[in-house]
Amino acid sequence: MVEIKRRLRIFIVFFICVTLFGTLGFMFLENQSFLNALYYNIVTMSTVGYGDIHPTHPATRLLAIFIIVLGGGTFIGVIANASEMMLLKREVEQRLKKQNIVLGIFFSEMGYRLLQFFSSCDIDREELADMMAIDVGWSEKELLAMAKTFKRTGLKVDMPKVDLTDLNQFLNKRHTFMLRLLENPVLVEHEGFTELLLALAHMGEELSSRASLTALPGSDLKHLAGDLNRGYHLLVKEWLSHLIHLKKNYPYLYSLAARKNPFNPKASAVVDNS
Template sequence: MRLSLRTWEVRLGIVLVAFSVVIYSVKYLLLGDPENTYQYIFNALGFLPINVLLVTLILNQLLSVRAKRERLEKLNMVIGTFFSEVGTGLLTFLSNHDPRLAEVRQDLVVTNAWTPETFSAVRDRLRHHTCSVVIDDADLQGLCRYLTERRGFLLRLLENPVLMEHESFTDLLRAVFHLTEELERRGDFAGLPESDIAHLGGDIARVYGLLVGQWLGYMEYLQKNYPYLFSLAMRSNPFDETASPVVR
């Protein structure tokens, strides 16, 4: 690509080079001693590669940290939108049909008193919990309707390039979208064979397990960065039987 004199980078470069020429010319005219001027120029030129290297490394690191922070912020905004539109309602539905929820319910009632160590300990305990969901034909129909109505939203999320940097959330979206397709293509859930019900149960359990993990991570992020959003999330906790959006 040919450089244009109209670009600000080229104009800045010309100005800086001209400024250097003027400074050395003034030094030569006022102080004389051309040998000293030439020696200073070559000394400066000799140190220039090292100077560029140091500045590049430091600036590169600072810019990389800033860019990573900005990407993380955008990513968590997307995750928050997912839970607002789909995730929290889906988690409520699935947890209500989890026959083993009582084993871990208290572990998932997040409060302001939780520390990073608490979140880490809960994650460790959840690794030993098998996420399972027991649903009937009517439940499958309702789940299909819930996900199908949000299919467009899920598709738009999958198209967001920022999600490529968050593998676990991308896996969750793929699992949710796959479950949506599985349910949508059946249409009628009456009289499904046991083998097919078991297959759907596996897809639902996959979504449920990934969803719980992402929800816990998102709650930790909100507690650390956005207390007012965390307050509403606590009052909307799908695992807390006493949860209420009304502040008491």
């Protein structure tokens, strides 16, 4: 998509330059009005050639040849790249929908559980809960502002509060599930989610590689904290991105996701208006 946009911009610049040059040339050489000169330029550039206006001077013929050779390719380039971009945009939108379906399954199977686990062990748990007080009534603008605020926030777990054995058992049970997600072709271009899965897989491998997860030395706990914090950060990042997508495209799915807010200890999927 980025490459197509770059090519389209280049062709548009050339198209504008050739159009201005040709229009001004026909105005000067054929003594035509701006509208007639522009019309003649476009007709020549598109190689339609109605014949109602035609060159009367050798210089005009040379100008027409220049426009046909350079302008024709530019004209076709603009149309071709614009069409390709529209088709690719539709394809990207369809792929994005499928990616978010997979993301929804991931959060239902393990994402929410991990978010609850990490947030309950966060060093700034109360401040984080206030910042992440997302509810059903939030607008897309508020969610986007939250995502920007999150980028400036450092998430850290309090290692003494972390039950490494429980985390290890949970990740081991979801090991096959994560491998299947990594093999899913829909997620090939979703680098953020792939990075998250790799971080969680590495976290599980680190924990499983230790004979015992109790009485670990401080240096090893510090090392594990780096792995946990990285996975925690990526997890929250993907969750917020997923919420924004749901809010924009599927309000009913967003409603459920917001009611299950893992940063709210009192969150519940039950709708209670009492």
